Amino acid sequence: MVVETASYMINVFAAILLFFLGIACILTQRNMIKAIIGLEIMSKGVLLSFIATGIGLAEALVVILILIDAVLVAVAMSIVIAAYRHYGSLDIEKLTELRW
Amino acid sequence: MGFEAIAPFLILFIGIFAAYFACRVGAKRDNPYIGGYVTAAFFAITLYSVYLLWIQRDLFPIEFGLIEGLTHLRVDALSLLLAFVVLTMGFLVSIYSIKYMDRDTRLEVYYPLLLSLAAGSIGIGFAADMFSLYVFFELMAISSYVLVAFRVRQRETVEAGFKYIILSGIGSLIAIFGISIVFAQTGGQLDFVIVREALAGLTGASLYAAYVAVFMIIIGFGVKVSIVPLHTWLPDAYPAAPVAITAMLAIKPGLVALIKCISVFPPEQIPYGLILAIFAVITMFTANFMALMQRNLKRLLAYSSIAHAGYMLLGIGLGLQYGVLIGLTGGLFHIMTHAFMKGLAFLCAGAIIYTLAKKIGERKSADLDEIRGIGHYMPITCLSLSITGLALSGAPPLSGFMSEWLIFRAGLEVMPVIGAWGLFFASAAILNSFLSLGYYLPLIRTLFLTPTEEKKFEGIREVSGVILIPILIMVAITVLLGIFPQMGLEIAHPAAEMLYEISGGGR
Numbered sequence: 001m002v003v004e005t006a007s008y009m010i011n012v013f014a015a016i017l018l019f020f021l022g023i024a025c026i027l028t029q030r031n032m033i034k035a036i037i038g039l040e041i042m043s044k045g046v047l048l049s050f051i052a053t054g055i056g057l058a059e060a061l062v063v064i065l066i067l068i069d070a071v072l073v074a075v076a077m078s079i080v081i082a083a084y085r086h087y088g089s090l091d092i093e094k095l096t097e098l099r100w
Numbered sequence: 101m102g103f104e105a106i107a108p109f110l111i112l113f114i115g116i117f118a119a120y121f122a123c124r125v126g127a128k129r130d131n132p133y134i135g136g137y138v139t140a141a142f143f144a145i146t147l148y149s150v151y152l153l154w155i156q157r158d159l160f161p162i163e164f165g166l167i168e169g170l171t172h173l174r175v176d177a178l179s180l181l182l183a184f185v186v187l188t189m190g191f192l193v194s195i196y197s198i199k200y201m202d203r204d205t206r207l208e209v210y211y212p213l214l215l216s217l218a219a220g221s222i223g224i225g226f227a228a229d230m231f232s233l234y235v236f237f238e239l240m241a242i243s244s245y246v247l248v249a250f251r252v253r254q255r256e257t258v259e260a261g262f263k264y265i266i267l268s269g270i271g272s273l274i275a276i277f278g279i280s281i282v283f284a285q286t287g288g289q290l291d292f293v294i295v296r297e298a299l300a301g302l303t304g305a306s307l308y309a310a311y312v313a314v315f316m317i318i319i320g321f322g323v324k325v326s327i328v329p330l331h332t333w334l335p336d337a338y339p340a341a342p343v344a345i346t347a348m349l350a351i352k353p354g355l356v357a358l359i360k361c362i363s364v365f366p367p368e369q370i371p372y373g374l375i376l377a378i379f380a381v382i383t384m385f386t387a388n389f390m391a392l393m394q395r396n397l398k399r400l401l402a403y404s405s406i407a408h409a410g411y412m413l414l415g416i417g418l419g420l421q422y423g424v425l426i427g428l429t430g431g432l433f434h435i436m437t438h439a440f441m442k443g444l445a446f447l448c449a450g451a452i453i454y455t456l457a458k459k460i461g462e463r464k465s466a467d468l469d470e471i472r473g474i475g476h477y478m479p480i481t482c483l484s485l486s487i488t489g490l491a492l493s494g495a496p497p498l499s500g501f502m503s504e505w506l507i508f509r510a511g512l513e514v515m516p517v518i519g520a521w522g523l524f525f526a527s528a529a530i531l532n533s534f535l536s537l538g539y540y541l542p543l544i545r546t547l548f549l550t551p552t553e554e555k556k557f558e559g560i561r562e563v564s565g566v567i568l569i570p571i572l573i574m575v576a577i578t579v580l581l582g583i584f585p586q587m588g589l590e591i592a593h594p595a596a597e598m599l600y601e602i603s604g605g606g607r
Contacts, residue, residue: 049280055288
């Protein structure tokens with residue numbers, strides 16, 4: 001029952017591309033909001049990887065994953081707001097109390 | 101059919117709302133303690149419902165599905181091991197928080213999140229398929245993100261929280277990507293039992309896909325377990341969180357998630373156990389050497405908990421790879437003993453910091469030089485910290501010794517299979533036990549030296565009973581599990597046997 005059609009391969013390739021794009025976004029950007037956008041891009045890669053299988057159940061799983069993402073981003077944003085109140089800036093380099 | 105399997109979650113779910121309303125009512129009546137009592141009561145009821153599952157252990161696995169033909173929850177010995185540890189810790193921690201959190205506001209957020217953290221943690225053990233496991237994992241993770249960043253007034257807490265949410269978020273996304281590969285390979289099946297059958301005897305491209313999936317699952321959940329190259333969030337997040345939360349996080353439910361997801365792959369084709377064992381050795385050495393350099397009590401304990409994740413991984417990795425029952429037993433038993441030992445250590449540290457903060461003013465954590473000599477003023481707390489320090493470094497007859505001894509034995513048991521490498525793993529475990537004595541003995545000595553200034557700790561007295569009771573109960577558990585390890589092994593052994601059969605025991 002292994003899913004190995006050509007369209008699956010293309011879609012999974014796109015999913016992996018999105019995933020690494022997200023990681024690159026987190027690693028290179030200095031803005032906190034952009035780091036969260038990077039997380040979101042990664043998660044869109046995961047969603048595409050589920051959808052690419054073309055199995056009916058995948059749609060149900062993807063809806064739940066979107067929900068989890070939304071909660072994650074809400075929490076991350078609240079932490080960014082707290083950081084902004086302390087530093088008055090969204091620059092990751094300004095977070096100097098701890099060593100990264 | 102198996103409605104008792106969902107009972108703990110229903111009780112915790114009701115508890116979330118009850119704790120919220122109790123805190124609101126308490127705030128209105130100027131009594132901040134009600135929320136803590138209600139939370140502790142719900143933990144106690146949940147513990148009883150899990151005990152009711154435990155007495156039906158002949159019927160294992162107990163299954164529960166919302167839809168006919170699908171299984172969402174499967175109760176076995178491994179789930180109950182995790183559930184017992186999490187709920188006992190949750191009960192003690194919520195009693196501890198009653199007094200410890202009395203200077204914090206927004207308790208109506210704190211206690212419900214503590215309950216949902218516990219619900220997510222025990223759900224990881226109960227989940228019957230990879231996707232439910234991931235949902236519970238995220239419930240646990242998101243609750244812990246909020247709780248780690250709970251004291252938003254402090255700068256370093258916000259920074260640690262941001263670092264934690266980004267790194268841990270990347271980790272869980274990598275894990276779910278690995279799960280999506282499994283999903284494609286099995287044609288839409290994620291139930292652990294079905295996946296195990298579907299993945300047996302892989303060839304060609306499927307084998308490579310399975311390799312990628314294993315790789316991603318190890319990295320993904322490895323962030324939460326704090327395998328060494330992925331551990332960087334932990335030494336910041338643990339000290340930044342309120343110690344009660346740190347004690348809950350030290351249970352490491354992520355490790356159970358890792359074991360459950362990874363043990364579905366055929367070990368004879370993919371040597372994941374060996375990979376885990378090698379990373380475990382790296383983890384232990386790095387974390388222990390880092391801990392030797394720490395001058396801050398909470399950071400020291402945080403690094404020590406990375407090292408102990410290494411112990412668990414070593415026992416479980418060797419056990420899964422070479423079918424060594426004693427390694428699995430030791431690794432799972434160490435989850436239990438470490439949770440109580442490290443929880444106790446953090447609660448003691450929290451008690452010291454709480455008392456100092458009351459005298460000297462607000463502070464994030466205690467440097468070792470600052471707390472020098474405090475043992476003369478807070479004898480019970482510092483004696484408890486000394487006991488758990490000795491237990492964590494594996495001194496007999498305390499509980500840490502028993503589990504570390506089993507892991508050491510696992511290294512010797514694989515010697516017929518891999519020769520000198522078995523001795524290498526065993527000696528790594530022993531050597532790290534001595535390394536950890538290298539920072540726990542100076543810690544104990546520091547506590548009971550004469551203070552640097554004559555009247556520094558004038559007026560400091562032992563913490564109040566509400567903080568002391570959970571500490572004393574955990575001291576009792578730490579000592580009793582060392583003298584009578586059968587009490588813990590009664591759960592750890594069936595769980596290990598289950599994993600042993602899965603990994604095709606004794607190949």
